[in-house]
Amino acid sequence: MSIVEKSVQVNVPVSTAYNQWTQFEQFPEFMDGITEVRQLDATRLHWRADIGGRTKEWDAEITEQLPDQRIAWRSTSGAPNAGIVLFQDLGGGRSQVTVQMDYAPQGIAESVASTLGLLSRRLDDNLGRFKQFIEARGQETGAWRGQVDQPHEHART
Numbered sequence: 001m002s003i004v005e006k007s008v009q010v011n012v013p014v015s016t017a018y019n020q021w022t023q024f025e026q027f028p029e030f031m032d033g034i035t036e037v038r039q040l041d042a043t044r045l046h047w048r049a050d051i052g053g054r055t056k057e058w059d060a061e062i063t064e065q066l067p068d069q070r071i072a073w074r075s076t077s078g079a080p081n082a083g084i085v086l087f088q089d090l091g092g093g094r095s096q097v098t099v100q101m102d103y104a105p106q107g108i109a110e111s112v113a114s115t116l117g118l119l120s121r122r123l124d125d126n127l128g129r130f131k132q133f134i135e136a137r138g139q140e141t142g143a144w145r146g147q148v149d150q151p152h153e154h155a156r157t
Contacts, residue, residue, distance in 0.1 A: 004120045007098040008127035011135050014095035018068045018087045019143035020134050021097070026141060030129035032122060043148055045073075065148035080104040097130065099123060 010017050020026075024037045024045055035055075036048040043062040048055065058078025065071050068089070074082035083101035090096055101123065134140070 002104070002119070003100065003102050004123055005098065005100040006120065006123045006127055007096055008131050009090065009094060009096050010131045011094055012138065013093050014068050014087050014089040016140050017095045017097055017134060018071075019140035019145070020130075020137075021071060021085060021087075022065075022144040023140065023142045030133040031126045032129070042144075042146060044076075047078075062148050063150040065146065067145045067147065097127065099127065 024039050027037045028034045033049045033051055034047065035050055038046045040046055045060045045062070046057070047060060048057045056078065058081075059076045060073045061076050063072045063074055068087055070084055070086050072084040081101065081103040083099060086098040086100075088096040088098070103119070
């Protein structure tokens with residue numbers, strides 16, 4: 001598995017950043033390559049992405065969700081991946097969003113892309129688009145403040 005970690009500071013309160021991140025079906029608006037996310041229930045998601053001109057689909061489950069602190073997931077089908085999104089209050093209406101993702105490249109093309117750091121750059125770009133998206137709105141499009149208590153193996157404090 002490869003690990004990628006990126007952070008972005010956003011000029012919105014931590015609750016706004018967190019609330020927007022819980023709106024998974026809107027990810028295609030700021031995540032390049034993600035074409036659809038369907039929330040199947042409170043903890044299960046179906047993802048569709050265009051990766052290198054190929055459509056990939058997978059299911060994921062949210063394994064931990066603590067409002068204004070963290071959201072962790074792992075894939076349950078498709079290419080193995082897991083991760084955690086951490087939210088930190090920086091004060092003054094600013095916050096930091098950190099995404100740590102573990103994934104297993106599938107095939108030669110994805111292995112080469114991983115070696116070249118393409119996923120790392122894509123994640124950095126996507127966080128930049130999230131920043132633009134949430135700062136332009138100034139408020140979240142919705143929120144889910146429920147808690148999920150299945151601690152994720154990569155969870156950090």
